[in-house]
Amino acid sequence: MTKEAYIRAVMRNLRLPRKIKKRIKNDLLSDFTARMEAGETQEQIIKDMGTPDKVAAEFHENFAGQLLPQRTPLDWFLLIAGILFGAIALLKVLGEVLLPAVLSALFAGGPAFPENVAIIGGADGPTAVFVTGSLAIGSIQWIGILLPLLLCALFVGAYLWHRRKKKSSIS
Known part of the structure; x- marks a missing residue:
């Protein structure tokens, strides 16, 4: 999985306002860039971060007061x-x-x-x-x-x- 596909998968799982999602996307991209400049591969970074569902769940915990309701x-x-x-x-x-x-x-x-x-x-x-x-x-x-x-x-x-x-x- 590429970093772009991984970040897209994380974004799809987030139930947060657009402004916060944009900030998270930029943070993930900068995290990938910094770690790749330090010598890690995309696969290692993705393995270290965890599944997109897990990353989205962590963001949901951090922004619990701003969660949007899930569409039924x-x-x-x-x-x-x-x-x-x-x-x-x-x-x-x-x-x-x-x-x-x-x-x-x-x-x-x-x-x-x-x-x-x-x-x-x-x-x-x-x-x-x-x-x-x-x-x-x-x-x-x-x-x-x-x-x-x-x-x-x-x-x-x-x-x-x-x-x-x-x-x-x-x-």
């Missing part, structure tokens, strides 16, 4: 579901609202208007333009966009609540 399968499920529904909502907005409007503006010479929008106005003299229509909130198009957004917010909110609950139970 429920955390992963909530986070992945939130991201998935957010991506679905984004794709629906892009595909059903923004893309048709942009394509219509580029190729049809003007903005796209849904079938239920009417423009009333005159062409001579002072003109008043009245645009009538509705957002059609009850239509499938908006339900198809709002439902994934609602599910995204629900899953991400549940994830954040679950993480905060676990963090407060550790303290």
Whole structure:
């Protein structure tokens, strides 16, 4: 195992804030460098330090007050579901609202208007333009966009609540 692979394995096992992990990584790299300059090989240094799990456990003992809660399968499920529904909502907005409007503006010479929008106005003299229509909130198009957004917010909110609950139970 190389020193880079060893340090990566230690970093993977740490449940500490990013700032502390960065400091530990730099400390391990400088320790490796100093010991290699003193004549030790990477294999000897790794054997002397112990397994990555053991090194991470020692750091966890030293930084016990700053440990982050371990992610559970429920955390992963909530986070992945939130991201998935957010991506679905984004794709629906892009595909059903923004893309048709942009394509219509580029190729049809003007903005796209849904079938239920009417423009009333005159062409001579002072003109008043009245645009009538509705957002059609009850239509499938908006339900198809709002439902994934609602599910995204629900899953991400549940994830954040679950993480905060676990963090407060550790303290």
